[in-house]
Structure formats: C-alpha cells, structure tokens
Amino acid sequence: xxxxxxxSWYKDAIIYQAHVRAFNDSNGDxxxxxxxxxxxxxxxxxxxxxxxxxxxxxxxxxxxxxxxISDYKSVNPTYGNLDDFKKFLAIAHDRGIRVIIEMxxxxxxxxxxxxxxxxxxxxxxxRDWYVWSDVDTKYRGTRIIFLDxxxxxWAWDPISKSYYWHRFFSHQPDLNYDNPQVREExxxxxxxxxxxxxxxxxLDAVPYLIEREGTNCENLPETHTIIRDLRxxxxxxxxxxxxxxxxxxxxxxxxxxxxxxxxxxxxxxxPLMPRMFMGLRLEDRKPITEILQQTPEIPPSCQWCLFLRNxxxxxxxxxxxxxxxxxxxxxxxxxxxxxxxxxRRRLAPLLDNDRRRIEVMNGMLMSLPGTPIxxxxxxxxxxxxxxxxxxxxxxxxxxxxxGWNGGFSAADPESxxxxxxxxxxxxxxxxxxxxxxxxxxxLLSWMKHLIQTRRSTHVFxxxxxxxxxxxxxxxxxxxxxxxxxxxxxxxxxxxxxxxVELDLRRYKGNILIEMFGRxxxxxxxxxxxxxxxxxxxxxxxxxxxx
Amino acid sequence: xxxxxxxSDDFLRQLIxxxxxxxxxGLPTHNNAQTIEPVLRAIQAGILKCFPxxxxxxxxxxxxxxxxxxxxxxxxxxxxxxxxLKIHTLxxxxxxxxxxxxxxxxxxxxxxxxxxxxxxxxxxxxxxxxTSTTIDPDWLQRLARPVxxxxxxxxxxxxxRQKFEGILMxxxxxxxxxxxxxxxxxxxxxxxxxxxxxxxxxxxxxxIWNEEWVxxxxxxxxxxxxxxxxxxxxxxxxGTKAHVDRSSSDLVVAMRRTVGTLFASLDRNxxxxxxxxxxxSVPLVGTPSETEExxxxxxxxxxxxEMFATGVRELEPVFRTILSSTTLAELQRIAxxxxxxxxxxxxxxxxxxxxxxxxxxxxxxxxxxxLQALVxxxxxxxxxxxxxxxxxSGKDGDKMEENVEALxxxxxxxxxxxxxxxxxxx
Numbered sequence: 010x011x012x013x014x015x016x017s018w019y020k021d022a023i024i025y026q027a028h029v030r031a032f033n034d035s036n037g038d039x040x041x042x043x044x045x046x047x048x049x050x051x052x053x054x055x056x057x058x059x060x061x062x063x064x065x066x067x068x069x070x071x072x073x074x075x076x077x078i079s080d081y082k083s084v085n086p087t088y089g090n091l092d093d094f095k096k097f098l099a100i101a102h103d104r105g106i107r108v109i110i111e112m113x114x115x116x117x118x119x120x121x122x123x124x125x126x127x128x129x130x131x132x133x134x135x136r137d138w139y140v141w142s143d144v145d146t147k148y149r150g151t152r153i154i155f156l157d158x159x160x161x162x163w164a165w166d167p168i169s170k171s172y173y174w175h176r177f178f179s180h181q182p183d184l185n186y187d188n189p190q191v192r193e194e195x196x197x198x199x200x201x202x203x204x205x206x207x208x209x210x211x212l213d214a215v216p217y218l219i220e221r222e223g224t225n226c227e228n229l230p231e232t233h234t235i236i237r238d239l240r241x242x243x244x245x246x247x248x249x250x251x252x253x254x255x256x257x258x259x260x261x262x263x264x265x266x267x268x269x270x271x272x273x274x275x276x277x278x279x280p281l282m283p284r285m286f287m288g289l290r291l292e293d294r295k296p297i298t299e300i301l302q303q304t305p306e307i308p309p310s311c312q313w314c315l316f317l318r319n320x321x322x323x324x325x326x327x328x329x330x331x332x333x334x335x336x337x338x339x340x341x342x343x344x345x346x347x348x349x350x351x352x353r354r355r356l357a358p359l360l361d362n363d364r365r366r367i368e369v370m371n372g373m374l375m376s377l378p379g380t381p382i383x384x385x386x387x388x389x390x391x392x393x394x395x396x397x398x399x400x401x402x403x404x405x406x407x408x409x410x411x412g413w414n415g416g417f418s419a420a421d422p423e424s425x426x427x428x429x430x431x432x433x434x435x436x437x438x439x440x441x442x443x444x445x446x447x448x449x450x451x452l453l454s455w456m457k458h459l460i461q462t463r464r465s466t467h468v469f470x471x472x473x474x475x476x477x478x479x480x481x482x483x484x485x486x487x488x489x490x491x492x493x494x495x496x497x498x499x500x501x502x503x504x505x506x507x508x509v510e511l512d513l514r515r516y517k518g519n520i521l522i523e524m525f526g527r528x529x530x531x532x533x534x535x536x537x538x539x540x541x542x543x544x545x546x547x548x549x550x551x552x553x554x555x
Numbered sequence: 556x557x558x559x560x561x562x563s564d565d566f567l568r569q570l571i572x573x574x575x576x577x578x579x580x581g582l583p584t585h586n587n588a589q590t591i592e593p594v595l596r597a598i599q600a601g602i603l604k605c606f607p608x609x610x611x612x613x614x615x616x617x618x619x620x621x622x623x624x625x626x627x628x629x630x631x632x633x634x635x636x637x638x639x640l641k642i643h644t645l646x647x648x649x650x651x652x653x654x655x656x657x658x659x660x661x662x663x664x665x666x667x668x669x670x671x672x673x674x675x676x677x678x679x680x681x682x683x684x685x686t687s688t689t690i691d692p693d694w695l696q697r698l699a700r701p702v703x704x705x706x707x708x709x710x711x712x713x714x715x716r717q718k719f720e721g722i723l724m725x726x727x728x729x730x731x732x733x734x735x736x737x738x739x740x741x742x743x744x745x746x747x748x749x750x751x752x753x754x755x756x757x758x759x760x761x762x763i764w765n766e767e768w769v770x771x772x773x774x775x776x777x778x779x780x781x782x783x784x785x786x787x788x789x790x791x792x793x794g795t796k797a798h799v800d801r802s803s804s805d806l807v808v809a810m811r812r813t814v815g816t817l818f819a820s821l822d823r824n825x826x827x828x829x830x831x832x833x834x835x836s837v838p839l840v841g842t843p844s845e846t847e848e849x850x851x852x853x854x855x856x857x858x859x860x861e862m863f864a865t866g867v868r869e870l871e872p873v874f875r876t877i878l879s880s881t882t883l884a885e886l887q888r889i890a891x892x893x894x895x896x897x898x899x900x901x902x903x904x905x906x907x908x909x910x911x912x913x914x915x916x917x918x919x920x921x922x923x924x925x926l927q928a929l930v931x932x933x934x935x936x937x938x939x940x941x942x943x944x945x946x947x948s949g950k951d952g953d954k955m956e957e958n959v960e961a962l963x964x965x966x967x968x969x970x971x972x973x974x975x976x977x978x979x980x981x
Binding site: 287291292293294295296329331332335479480481482483503505507508509510 | 568569571572573574575607608610642643644645646647649
C-alpha cells in the first residue's frame with residue numbers, strides 16, 4: 010500500500026542506501042535478494058530512517074555492479090522476481106519506509122536488446138537509439154570519466170563497423186536522447202515502476218544525456234528540457250514522487266538541475282562531501298564554509314542530498330588540484346586505495362576507525378542543510394577491502410552477526426558474491442549489528458539516537474542556515490532556523506579540546522537546551538557565549554526563550 | 556609557563572582561536588606603516604606558496620604604533636595575495652596583533668612572539684623585520700624549511716648587504732661570537748631568523764629566561780643558547796637586505812642589546828667557551844642570490860674620525876678603568892693619526908673588545924657606561940673598515956670578506972688574552 014504522499018516528504022527524510030545483493034541472502038545462494046532485504050526491514054525501521062534507496066537490481070551482466078542494465082522492467086533473477094519486489098515494497102511502506110530506486114537513464118548495457126538491435130545493422134529501426142559515428146573524433150571537448158580504464162569516449166563496434174559513444178565503461182553505450190522514441194520508452198520504464206508504487210528515483214548520470222559538438226557534452230540545455238518533461242509527467246500522473254539527480258558538478262552547474270522547481274527535487278551536493286573530510290583533517294572549517302558559501306540558493310521545494318560515503322569512490326572531481334593532492338596524501342597514501350579521481354574506501358577506515366571523528370562527521374551530515382544519506386554498513390562502522398577490484402571493496406556483505414558469513418548468507422563462504430570483511434578490526438566477528446544492538450554505547454545505538462534527534466524537528470530538513478564566524482577556525486558553528494524554532498549547531502573539527510566564543514547577541518535572553526541530553530546551558534547575554542568543547546565534540550542546542 | 560604575565564588576556568584569547576600551529580611568523584613592529592604592507596604580502600605569499608598545507612599564523616607584536624601599523628596587519632586580506640598568485644588556500648591563515656607595550660622594546664616584542672610560539676606549539680618560529688622591504692616570498696621558505704623539514708634549531712640569515720651595512724655585525728658581533736663560541740655564523744643576531752619549537756621551549760623554560768641580560772638582548776641570548784647547547788644551527792641565503800636609516804642614538808641602543816648581551820653571556824658560559832680553541836663553519840642552505848649589490852650609503856668619514864679622537868680624549872679616565880695601559884696607549888696613538896693615515900688595526904680592536912668584555916664582567920663601572928664608552932672606539936674601527944674597503948665593489952666583495960676573515964683570525968688568535976683577563980680579574 011503506497012504511503013501518503015506529502016509533497017515535500019523528501020526534505021525531512023533520512024535515506025538509507027542499500028544494495029539488494031549485499032544486504033541479506035534469504036535462499037542461501039550467496040547473493041542478497043529481495044526476500045532477504047524484506048526480512049531486514051525491521052532493522053532499517055529500527056534504525057530510524059524514513060526511506061531506502063536501492064542500487065540497480067535489474068537484469069544485468071553486472072560488469073558495473075548493475076549500472077549496466079539489460080532489462081529495465083524486471084528484476085535480476087539472482088535477487089528474486091517482480092513479485093518479490095512488490096512484497097518488499099509493501100512491507101517497506103507498511104513500516105513507513107519509502108522506496109527510492111535507481112534509474113540509469115544515460116546508458117544501457119551493451120547486452121541490452123536495444124543495443125543488440127541497434128548494432129545489428131545500420132538500418133535497424135533501433136539504430137538511432139544510440140549514438141553512432143564513423144569517426145572517433147566527434148565531441149573532442151568531452152572529458153573521460155573513468156580515466157583508469159577508458160582511453161576514449163568512443164568504442165569501435167566490430168559488428169556494425171562504426172563507433173558508439175559511451176561516457177562510462179565501453180560496455181555501457183549511451184542512449185541517444187535526441188531520439189523521441191528513446192525519451193518515450195524511458196518514460197514508459199519509469200512509469201512501469203511508478204505504477205508499482207515506488208516513491209522516487211535516483212537518476213544516474215544525468216548531465217550526460219545529450220551530446221553537442223563544440224561543448225563538453227555536459228549540462229546542456231537540451232538535457233534540462235528532457236528533465237523538465239519527465240518532471241512534468243511525474244507531477245501530473247504521480248504527484249509526490251521524488252526525483253534525485255546524480256550530477257557530479259560544481260554548485261553553480263548543479264543549481265540548473267533544480268530549474269525553477271520544475272526539474273529535480275533533490276541533487277547530491279558532491280563538492281561538499283570531500284570538503285567535510287578535508288576540513289576534519291585540516292582542523293579548519295574553511296573548506297566547508299567556503300563551498301557552502303559558493304552554493305547557490307535553490308527553490309524552496311528543492312533540497313540538497315548530503316552523504317559521507319556511498320557505493321562509489323569518494324570522488325575528488327569537484328576539488329582543486331591542491332585539495333586533491335592533499336586528500337590523496339591524507340586519506341589514500343596507499344595508491345591501491347585510489348580509483349579514477351577518487352578514493353575507494355568506507356567511512357570508518359577513512360577516519361581511522363576513530364569513533365569521535367565518525368560521530369562529528371555524522372553530526373554534520375545530519376545538521377547541515379539537506380537530506381542525509383547513510384550508506385549501508387556505515388552505521389555500524391563497517392570496513393572495506395581494497396584488494397577487491399573497482400569499487401567492490403566498499404560493496405561487501407552486510408555484517409549482521411559474528412556467526413556464519415556474518416549472518417549475511419547460509420551459503421558456503423566460497424560461493425558468496427564477495428568475500429566478507431574478515432580482518433580483526435573491521436571483520437564481521439568484531440563489527441556487526443547483533444553485538445552493537447546489545448550495547449547502548451555502540452556506534453549503531455549512537456546513530457539511532459542521532460537519527461531520532463534529527464527527526465525530532467523539521468528545522469534540519471527545511472530550515473535556513475546562518476554561519477557564525479567565531480575566531481577559532483577549528484569550530485564550525487551555524488544556526489538553523491525554521492519559523493519559531495532555532496537550533497544552534499557547534500562542531501569542533503579538532504582532535505584537541507577547544508574554547509570558542511560565539512557572538513549570539515541577537516539571541517540574547519534565550520537559554521540553550523542541548524538536544525541529545527536535554528540539559529540546560531546558561532542563558533545568552535551580551536558577552537560572547539563561551540563554550541569549551543572536547544576533541545571532535547559537537548553540540549546541537551535548541552534555543553528557548555523562557 | 557616561563558612568564559605568565561607576558562601575554563595580555565586579549566592576546567591570549569586570540570591565541571586560543573588560532574590553536575596549535577606548524578609555523579608561526581613573528582612580526583615585531585613600531586610605526587612601520589610605510590613598509591609593513593609589502594612585507595606582510597611577501598609573508599602571506601610565502602606561506603601560501605611554500606607551506607600551503609601547514610597550519611600557520613602571523614603574529615604582530617607592536618610596541619605602541621601611532622601610525623596604524625597593527626590595523627594594516629589585521630586588515631590585510633589573504634585573498635589579494637591568493638588572487639595574484641592564483642593559489643587556492645586550504646587553510647585559514649590568521650594574522651593577529653598584540654600591543655605588548657606602549658613604547659617599543661624589540662626584546663620584549665621577541666619575547667612575546669616566542670611565548671606565543673611556545674603556547675601554540677609551533678614547530679618553526681620565523682621572525683621577520685617589518686623594514687625588510689626587499690623581502691620576497693622565498694625568504695619564508697629559506698628560513699622555515701631548514702627548521703620544519705631538516706631538523707635545524709636555529710637558522711641564521713645571510714644577506715647581500717650594502718657594502719657598509721652591518722659593520723657592527725662584521726667587525727664585532729661576528730668575530731667575537733665566532734672566537735668565543737666557535738661557530739662561524741656571519742649574522743648571529745639578525746633581525747630575521749628562524750628557530751625550532753624545541754629551542755623556543757627550552758629557552759623559555761631555561762633558568763636564564765628571567766635574567767636581566769636575557770631580557771635586554773633576547774635574540775642574542777637565544778642565539779647564544781643555540782650555540783652553547785646541543786642545537787643544530789645553519790645559515791640560509793636570503794637576498795638583499797634593505798638599508799635602514801638609523802640615528803646615532805640607535806647605535807647605543809643596539810650596542811646594549813647586542814654587544815652588552817654578548818658580553819653578559821660570557822659569565823654564564825665560561826666553562827664552555829674557555830675550552831674552545833678554534834671555530835668551525837655551520838651548514839649553508841640555499842645559494843647566494845645573483846642580485847646586484849645595493850649602492851652604499853655615503854658615510855661621513857671625517858665625522859667618524861673626529862668622534863673617535865674626541866672619544867679617546869674625553870673618555871680617557873673611563874678607559875683607564877677599563878683598558879690596560881698598553882691598549883690605552885695604542886688607542887691614543889691611533890687617535891693622533893690624521894684621517895688620511897688612520898688605521899685601527901684588527902689586533903688592537905680585538906684586544907680592545909676583549910678588555911671591554913672583561914671589564915663588563917667585573918663591572919668596574921656601570922655596565923651601561925662601559926658600553927657607551929665602546930661606542931666612539933667602534934666608530935674608529937668602522938672608519939678603518941671603510942678605508943680598508945673603499946675600493947672594493949660588488950664583484951670585488953672577496954676583498955672585504957678577506958678583511959673580515961682576517962679580523963676574525965685576530966679575535967681567535969687573541970682569545971687567550973680574553974681568557975687571561977678573565978682569570979686575572981675574577
């Protein structure tokens with residue numbers, strides 16, 4: 010049964026990103042599936058999140074972990090079938106959890122029947138569904154995204170003896186969105202899933218839909234026209250559905266994807282994420298405030314999507330060269346941790362498994378303007394395996410217990426889709442849900458408390474933000490405000506205790522109530538408000554005038 | 556902490572905001588509005604270029620400027636430098652200022668900077684003169700890098716100076732420091748230098764910190780501590796040193812701060828320096844700059860000659876308490892020379908200085924009077940140096956260096972005389 014569709018539900022949402030394959034295996038074949046995922050929805054509900062975003066679960070040769078789709082209207086048989094999906098969806102909705110699915114618009118797998126037809130002959134009716142050329146010199150101004158594996162955005166097709174365009178792997182040919190048939194068919198695909206009752210799409214790789222000579226083939230006006238058309242249809246036929254853009258771009262370019270509130274509802278704030286890591290290691294708020302000051306205003310109905318880690322590498326495309334060098338040196342000194350222009354590691358290993366750092370980063374994630382996304386496993390501090398290729402090291406099985414395969418699957422360990430993490434620090438015997446559920450002070454318990462506190466107010470999801478500028482640059486402080494509610498957030502980015510004086514005179518007369526312990530702090534007066542903070546400590550204060 | 560009252564509450568509040576740093580650049584000022592901006596820009600650029608990842612702070616210790624110098628420091632925007640250099644900064648760069656006193660006191664300014672460096676646990680503390688308008692951003696690297704990266708504790712500068720700049724340094728401080736403490740540091744007490752946090756901390760926590768001679772000549776005593784302790788010292792080529800106009804009263808003040816402190820340091824360190832028989836070179840970092848030698852200032856030689864002769868004549872009673880009869884006779888012989896044939900020989904000068912040092916030690920009269928009495932004699936030595944080197948130019952700078960080297964040789968050769976004086980007068 011679909012959940013009631015409040016228009017702006019996504020603004021107050023907390024999203025949990027999971028991969029069906031990696032979450033829970035119900036049938037003992039070593040691969041996670043929808044029945045297994047459904048069995049674990051009590052956990053997701055208990056965590057306190059309000060939505061789950063699933064990575065691609067469609068039939069696929071899985072050469073890019075499902076982002077190479079070969080059938081858009083079905084479920085990969087290893088994960089179950091469409092009925093399994095429907096049951097999962099119903100249970101999720103029963104538990105108040107919305108479901109966001111992935112939609113890879115830009116490209117298909119080269120195994121998709123559309124591409125097979127398209128390449129079969131130059132006069133095939135689907136020939137023009139992809140971008141073909143007799144030469145590999147068109148669109149020269151276009152960057153290559155997967156620098157580590159691809160030499161060109163063109164690949165030679167020996168069958169039709171011509172080149173096809175691909176912005177990602179060469180086995181992922183780009184669809185031709187200049188073709189109205191393609192646009193119509195992709196709408197049909199989306200409609201198929203919307204009819205089943207899903208609550209939103211995360212649209213993959215949206216800046217690259219259109220190619221034009223003499224441009225960098227990104228963020229083109231025609232792409233926005235396509236997005237606006239999709240949005241219009243969705244608003245008319247499936248109101249309350251959320252569209253989330255994956256567009257790894259600078260804030261000014263990202264802004265266009267919100268349009269006048271008539272394109273995407275949400276977009277990932279890619280440039281912010283690496284700067285949060287940078288600010289933490291520099292012990293300096295500058296990278297964070299700088300990028301947020303450069304972030305343009307967005308329409309009131311729109312929202313940024315914030316994340317610390319996800320299924321991809323920690324992308325460093327949206328940083329300067331000096332910042333990238335710094336990030337590599339600090340977070341990926343071992344070169345095998347690097348991939349493309351990024352770092353393929355999970356949250357806990359990136360932060361040296363330092364609980365305090367993990368907490369302050371999550372604290373910022375939950376209190377900066379936007380809708381936070383938690384990547385599965387990060388809530389218990391899962392580790393990664395950099396010995397696995399590509400980004401597979403951050404996509405290992407969820408660690409449910411210290412038992413067989415970490416409680417993920419009853420299969421023989423050799424037949425798991427991926428070896429689970431087994432090292433003494435991050436392995437499932439040490440890091441798992443079951444053990445963390447048993448202690449009040451585990452990371453999991455703390456995360457639940459954090460989420461609960463975040464959800465206790467709308468101010469974080471919809472409120473304005475105003476940065477304070479204390480002279481102590483190690484402290485990041487801001488005021489979130491929504492109507493009569495005001496929350497002061499103070500983060501110590503330093504590994505050492507800090508004293509900070511905050512200019513809160515405009516809130517004179519208010520007392521501060523610390524939101525986690527509900528303790529009262531002194532009333533704000535005329536003098537600078539002095540706070541002392543432990544290493545990586547953060548405060549959320551509700552301001553009350555009593 | 557070594558000195559709890561050195562830092563005002565307001566300054567302390569600013570330091571709390573800065574927090575721990577890797578590099579601290581100290582800028583002691585007093586009415587330097589005319590020159591401070593280019594110096595500050597060079598420092599900012601140096602930090603951005605050479606230490607983009609390091610935590611850095613610029614600390615201005617001001618001695619009660621009336622020309623708005625502190626405002627210029629705190630108001631200087633890093634963005635201007637950043638835009639010119641097209642460098643993205645990773646970190647916040649603080650520039651803070653404190654008024655340590657209402658009247659200028661370079662030693663107190665330096666003590667304030669060192670105390671701040673210690674509190675902020677700076678790994679390298681660089682001090683830059685606000686009058687060094689010839690500074691370029693690389694100075695920062697040349698001073699800080701040996702400390703920050705190579706583990707040196709004291710980096711002393713090597714300048715390209717106007718021919719007759721720094722004569723007190725080349726004719727007294729350098730040769731005497733070299734002979735006494737055994738290290739060939741050409742600018743032992745310069746207005747630019749870098750020290751390690753380790754040395755700063757030891758200095759502030761040492762027993763000498765509160766002694767009067769250290770209070771007066773902080774930079775000298777810091778250098779002496781580096782030379783007499785197990786600290787690694789090097790010299791770094793900077794570049795051209797800007798000429799600074801000084802009045803004659805400045806010389807007396809400089810004498811007190813430098814020569815007086817050097818003399819005073821002999822008391823405490825005798826067990827060490829009395830065993831040193833020769834001198835050794837210290838590592839050089841970088842390469843000399845190829846810049847043109849600046850045009851020398853015109854110096855009134857006749858005036859120096861007159862001041863020397865007058866001094867010898869009028870201060871004879873004072874000299875009788877300070878100098879041996881042989882040395883006094885030699886001074887009187889020199890004072891009788893015409894300007895054209897004037898020469899204050901290196902050996903005589905070294906002997907004079909040593910006898911002043913011994914008298915200073917024994918405080919035969921007020922120590923301040925002893926130093927003031929040395930001033931006219933120094934002018935005579937200065938005149939000799941000008942005359943000896945009048946023909947040497949930038950390309951012929953070796954001749955001047957030879958003369959300085961010869962003078963140092965005399966100081967070293969006559970060091971037994973100093974030891975004997977010390978032993979006799981104890």
